[in-house]
Amino acid sequence: MITFLLAQTIAITGGTVYPVSGPKLANATVLIRDGRIAAVGANVAVPTDATRIDARGKWVTPGLIDGAGQLGLVEISAVPGTREGTLQGDTIAAAFNVAEGINPASTLIPVTRIEGITTALAAPSGNLVSGQAVLIDLDGATIEQMVVKSPVGMVADLSESGKDDAGGSRAGIAARLRQVFRDALEYERRKTDYSRAQMRPLSASAADLEALLPVLHGRVLLIALANRRSDIETALRLAREFKLKLILAGGAEGWEVAAEIAAAGVPVLVEPMDNIPGYDSLGIRYENAALLAKAGVTVALLETDTHKSRNLRQQAGNAVSYGMTWDQALRAVTLSPAEIFGVADRYGSLEPGKVANVVVWSGDPFEFTTGVEHVLIRGKEIPLRSRQTELFERYKSLPPSY
Amino acid sequence: MRTLLPLLLALTGACASAGGGTRPAQAPAPAAPAAAPATATPESTSVARLQYPSTYTRHPNPPVLIRNATIMTATGQETPNGSILLKDGRIVAVGAKLDAPTDAVVVDGTGKYVTPGLIDDHSHLGVYAAPGTDAESDGNEATNPVTAEVWAEHSFWPQDPQIPLAIAGGITTIQALPGSANLIGGRSAILKLIPARTVQEMKFPGARYGLKMACGENPKRVYGRKGGPSTRMGNMAGYRAAFIQAESYRRKWDAWNKDHKGDPPERNLRSESLAEVLRGTMYVQNHCYRADEMAQMLDLGHEFGFKIRSFHHAVESYKIADLLAKEGTSVSVWADWWGFKEEAMDGIQQNAALNQQAGGRPIIHSDDPGGIQRLNQEAAKAMYAGQRSGILITRDQALRWITANPAWALGLDSIVGTLEPGKMADVVVWSGDPFSVYSKAVQVYNDGWLVYDRNDPARRPRTDFELGQEPAPGSDR
Numbered sequence: 001m002i003t004f005l006l007a008q009t010i011a012i013t014g015g016t017v018y019p020v021s022g023p024k025l026a027n028a029t030v031l032i033r034d035g036r037i038a039a040v041g042a043n044v045a046v047p048t049d050a051t052r053i054d055a056r057g058k059w060v061t062p063g064l065i066d067g068a069g070q071l072g073l074v075e076i077s078a079v080p081g082t083r084e085g086t087l088q089g090d091t092i093a094a095a096f097n098v099a100e101g102i103n104p105a106s107t108l109i110p111v112t113r114i115e116g117i118t119t120a121l122a123a124p125s126g127n128l129v130s131g132q133a134v135l136i137d138l139d140g141a142t143i144e145q146m147v148v149k150s151p152v153g154m155v156a157d158l159s160e161s162g163k164d165d166a167g168g169s170r171a172g173i174a175a176r177l178r179q180v181f182r183d184a185l186e187y188e189r190r191k192t193d194y195s196r197a198q199m200r201p202l203s204a205s206a207a208d209l210e211a212l213l214p215v216l217h218g219r220v221l222l223i224a225l226a227n228r229r230s231d232i233e234t235a236l237r238l239a240r241e242f243k244l245k246l247i248l249a250g251g252a253e254g255w256e257v258a259a260e261i262a263a264a265g266v267p268v269l270v271e272p273m274d275n276i277p278g279y280d281s282l283g284i285r286y287e288n289a290a291l292l293a294k295a296g297v298t299v300a301l302l303e304t305d306t307h308k309s310r311n312l313r314q315q316a317g318n319a320v321s322y323g324m325t326w327d328q329a330l331r332a333v334t335l336s337p338a339e340i341f342g343v344a345d346r347y348g349s350l351e352p353g354k355v356a357n358v359v360v361w362s363g364d365p366f367e368f369t370t371g372v373e374h375v376l377i378r379g380k381e382i383p384l385r386s387r388q389t390e391l392f393e394r395y396k397s398l399p400p401s402y
Numbered sequence: 403m404r405t406l407l408p409l410l411l412a413l414t415g416a417c418a419s420a421g422g423g424t425r426p427a428q429a430p431a432p433a434a435p436a437a438a439p440a441t442a443t444p445e446s447t448s449v450a451r452l453q454y455p456s457t458y459t460r461h462p463n464p465p466v467l468i469r470n471a472t473i474m475t476a477t478g479q480e481t482p483n484g485s486i487l488l489k490d491g492r493i494v495a496v497g498a499k500l501d502a503p504t505d506a507v508v509v510d511g512t513g514k515y516v517t518p519g520l521i522d523d524h525s526h527l528g529v530y531a532a533p534g535t536d537a538e539s540d541g542n543e544a545t546n547p548v549t550a551e552v553w554a555e556h557s558f559w560p561q562d563p564q565i566p567l568a569i570a571g572g573i574t575t576i577q578a579l580p581g582s583a584n585l586i587g588g589r590s591a592i593l594k595l596i597p598a599r600t601v602q603e604m605k606f607p608g609a610r611y612g613l614k615m616a617c618g619e620n621p622k623r624v625y626g627r628k629g630g631p632s633t634r635m636g637n638m639a640g641y642r643a644a645f646i647q648a649e650s651y652r653r654k655w656d657a658w659n660k661d662h663k664g665d666p667p668e669r670n671l672r673s674e675s676l677a678e679v680l681r682g683t684m685y686v687q688n689h690c691y692r693a694d695e696m697a698q699m700l701d702l703g704h705e706f707g708f709k710i711r712s713f714h715h716a717v718e719s720y721k722i723a724d725l726l727a728k729e730g731t732s733v734s735v736w737a738d739w740w741g742f743k744e745e746a747m748d749g750i751q752q753n754a755a756l757n758q759q760a761g762g763r764p765i766i767h768s769d770d771p772g773g774i775q776r777l778n779q780e781a782a783k784a785m786y787a788g789q790r791s792g793i794l795i796t797r798d799q800a801l802r803w804i805t806a807n808p809a810w811a812l813g814l815d816s817i818v819g820t821l822e823p824g825k826m827a828d829v830v831v832w833s834g835d836p837f838s839v840y841s842k843a844v845q846v847y848n849d850g851w852l853v854y855d856r857n858d859p860a861r862r863p864r865t866d867f868e869l870g871q872e873p874a875p876g877s878d879r
Contacts, residue, residue, distance in 0.1 A: 076741060076742070076743060076744055076747060077742040077743065078619070078742060078743035078744065079743070079744060107741075273776070274772065275567060275772070275775075276532050276534070276564060276567075276772060277563055278533040278534050279533050279535070282533070283871065283872070283874075285874040287874045287875075287877055288874070291875065307740055307741035307742060308738065308739070311738070314779065314783070314839060317839030317840065318776075318779075320840060321839065321840050321841075321842060323876065366839055366840075367838060367839055367840075368779065368782040368785075368786045368837060368838070368839055369786055369837075371786070388740070388749075388751070391748055391750050392720075392752050392756075392791060395721050396752075396791070398721075398723060398724045398760065399724075
């Protein structure tokens with residue numbers, strides 16, 4: 001479904017390749033044809049017409065996936081006219097899909113992708129049910145060209161901030177969600193009655209109830225923001241009651257109930273560097289990602305600040321510092337988010353047939369010494385330029401020339 | 403993470419401070435306490451008495467010899483297999499081989515690195531404390547655009563649970579600043595970052611105050627519909643009006659202080675702080691993003707005869723790095739923050755490096771309870787961003803961005819910020835290269851006191867706030 005803009009053959013040769021789906025390969029080649037990975041290995045024949053990228057001494061990984069933020073949905077945080085991620089005036093904004101708010105010309109996109117992030121979630125925010133998140137590649141002239149999957153999940157806020165839209169109580173959040181879910185199912189059963197106005201008033205608009213049906217049938221994920229242990233348990237309880245396909249986001253106190261989360265088969269999206277306690281998250285700890293992974297939970301690591309999405313690799317490095325293995329951390333920014341968001345058939349690892357989102361690094365991607373040498377998105381080499389590189393070029397010697 | 407989104411830090415006003423300093427930088431000795439005239443007289447009242455004095459005392463600790471470590475002094479030296487001896491709160495010696503006094507604790511530093519204690523010259527710890535409710539929001543006295551009369555130390559909460567997190571990141575000294583809602587936000591607090599019951603026990607002895615000032619969007623936003631200023635030109639008029647008043651106030655007091663004849667002038671706390679700036683005994687710490695605005699603020703300093711000690715945030719300082727170097731004003735910047743508001747749109751990762759290249763004095767600051775825990779990582783990002791762009795930044799220079807240079811911005815560079823004999827024993831032992839993402843502070847000495855030890859649960863301070871909470875299994879704090 002995604003579009004490939006050019007037919008080209010590229011061979012990245014001689015690098016240490018981390019396919020993620022398998023062990024690292026020394027002195028290996030990644031062959032890319034028409035936007036997809038054609039072959040990965042030490043003994044790959046390079047066609048004569050291939051453009052070669054010499055990666056000797058370099059590390060080659062899949063492009064990183066940031067499972068958070070609002071790339072394309074915000075330009076300047078403090079300027080409301082540049083923000084598209086929150087639907088005002090509807091606490092159940094299930095029908096709100098952010099895709100058409102995305103600005104493919106956003107300056108944040110080049111800034112982010114030239115540091116090795118090739119794919120990101122663009123998620124709605126605010127409200128009790130925030131709306132539908134989409135997954136985008138960080139290249140493309142149109143929204144259609146960028147979108148990888150839409151919707152990926154329905155975002156709901158089961159954390160402290162969700163209370164405002166639920167009468168001021170955590171119990172109100174759960175009650176309100178149950179009501180909306182039941183109404184959606186009743187609406188589905190009685191659409192004719194609904195259209196004839198032969199039903200009691202329902203707790204959300206028809207469009208929002210309709211949008212919740214794929215969630216209630218397990219075809220679209222419920223991405224639940226939950227940090228306090230009890231909120232995590234509420235999310236798990238709701239998921240059991242309604243047979244939802246649940247993802248926990250935040251999960252600050254997840255380490256306290258890691259076994260329960262693992263047993264439920266629920267993945268968690270974690271921002272490893274966040275350890276500042278609030279009343280929503282007194283148990284927040286640097287070690288959370290590692291403890292969850294150790295318990296068998298599928299973890300994806302995040303950088304939630306859209307403008308700092310490029311620091312995802314720093315997040316991963318810190319997750320390693322606080323107990324994840326390096327391999328776990330790399331997986332948690334590549335294949336694990338791809339699995340969690342249901343695109344692992346196309347994304348997240350270097351395997352034949354997958355979309356060629358590939359990064360060539362000068363070394364360990366999590367280390368500060370390391371720079372990005374090449375970024376390929378859908379098999380197209382991305383120029384390592386952004387508004388910021390242009391500012392640097394203008395001012396690197398003073399006075400500047402205009 | 404709390405959401406799938408960043409917090410809109412820019413909107414809170416916590417994240418920008420102002421600064422400006424007075425004297426040129428020469429190894430300033432710790433200054434006399436704040437505002438009081440030098441002579442106490444029997445007839446004088448409050449002004450002659452000590453003003454909220456520091457009650458800091460050094461915590462006892464046996465002498466410590468760290469050996470076989472890589473010693474990074476922040477004075478140009480990086481010595482493998484080196485040793486450092488700490489005794490009675492002082493650095494006694496740094497060298498290849500040192501003998502341990504008989505009562506010394508010997509720390510095997512094999513594979514480890516030793517640096518000066520890190521200094522964050524832009525923090526809101528204690529004034530915007532966790533857990534972050536309105537009850538702890540004590541950083542902006544947003545009731546008037548000029549509140550030079552407020553002192554951050556009077557807001558500071560020593561039980562802020564963010565404090566031990568920052569200690570575990572190797573921070574030994576902070577400047578806790580008022581927020582940036584106001585044109586002139588008040589006095590900063592220069593603090594030893596140690597567990598304490600009162601802020602007085604943390605006040606860095608002899609440190610001169612900073613005065614927080616703020617340019618640009620924040621004061622406009624906060625006061626635009628509350629009587630102004632509502633424009634940048636209104637901001638400038640506001641600073642000027644305040645300093646004009648302070649000039650007159652200073653003249654009256656200076657005259658009276660000469661002979662103590664007649665009644666002393668009436669005290670005015672607002673002008674008292676500003677008069678200290680005019681006398682050169684208080685440093686201006688100026689939150690300012692845009693290059694053109696920084697140039698205006700330099701001119702404000704010229705008009706009233708003070709120097710701005712540091713521009714904080716200064717995301718566009720690279721555009722006028724030559725001017726800032728010439729003026730002797732340091733820049734306290736982030737490694738890579740940008741885009742959260744319009745005046746932050748032009749942030750680039752080479753900002754610190756370009757200021758270094760121009761002969762300026764860059765500082766990496768945090769303005770953030772997360773960033774303060776990883777100031778070494780932020781300096782590393784900024785250093786390597788410069789290097790990758792062809793700017794030759796040395797490891798020593800980058801270390802100075804978080805040690806000696808912020809010490810200078812606070813006027814403490816003769817006391818802390820480097821590893822030299824005679825300096826205060828503020829020392830961090832790192833598990834590895836402090837510029838690696840995988841390294842952590844394993845021991846933190848503050849004035850010779852082992853205030854944090856990652857390998858000793860008894861040496862990991864916890865605030866009252868944290869009591870009753872379950873530590874994570876395997877947690878090293």
